[in-house]
Amino acid sequence: MESYSKNIMPCAACKLLRRRCTKDCIFLPYFPPSEPEKFAAVHRIFGASNISKMLQQEIPVNDREDAVISLVYEATTRLKEPVYGCASLISSLQMQIFQMQSKLNEALAETVTLKTQLANALSIIISSQSHQSNHITEKNNFNLIDFQQLSECNINDNASNARLLDLPVTDSYLEHM
Numbered sequence: 339m340e341s342y343s344k345n346i347m348p349c350a351a352c353k354l355l356r357r358r359c360t361k362d363c364i365f366l367p368y369f370p371p372s373e374p375e376k377f378a379a380v381h382r383i384f385g386a387s388n389i390s391k392m393l394q395q396e397i398p399v400n401d402r403e404d405a406v407i408s409l410v411y412e413a414t415t416r417l418k419e420p421v422y423g424c425a426s427l428i429s430s431l432q433m434q435i436f437q438m439q440s441k442l443n444e445a446l447a448e449t450v451t452l453k454t455q456l457a458n459a460l461s462i463i464i465s466s467q468s469h470q471s472n473h474i475t476e477k478n479n480f481n482l483i484d485f486q487q488l489s490e491c492n493i494n495d496n497a498s499n500a501r502l503l504d505l506p507v508t509d510s511y512l513e514h515m
């Protein structure tokens with residue numbers, strides 16, 4: 339293998355492993371020297387040899403970058419959570435999903451209740467307005483009949499007029515008309 343170059347820094351893996359980095363180094367594209375902590379984590383948890391084999395033999399080139407990201411994530415989490423590793427995060431997130439789902443179900447149930455109450459309230463309002471509308475129509479019809487009856491009456495028929503106007507029909511009233 340050709341030496342990478344004395345002018346270019348070796349990748350983080352080669353630097354940690356104290357070996358010569360080449361342009362064909364499997365770690366070079368994924369572990370830049372500016373982020374040494376990433377390779378340190380995966381090396382400690384999975385081992386450099388296993389990472390190398392995984393990248394070269396098991397993972398297609400196009401998927402290697404994503405694989406390294408997930409390996410670094412898993413290794414970093416495992417270093418922080420030696421017992422459960424990523425499983426602790428997964429468990430915590432699943433608990434949050436369960437709690438959120440419960441709240442969502444409560445909110446949906448409340449929405450159904452409120453919609454029912456709204457529908458009932460609207461039904462009462464519509465029923466009330468319909469009743470008032472009928473009452474006004476009846477009243478208008480009654481007034482129309484009054485007007486027609488009055489117009490048909492003899493203007494000198496005071497007794498008839500008084501009855502239609504619901505006035506007390508008395509002799510003194512008739513005398514003064």
Ligand SMILES: [Zn+2]
Nearest residue numbers: 349352359363
């Ligand atoms: Zn290297």
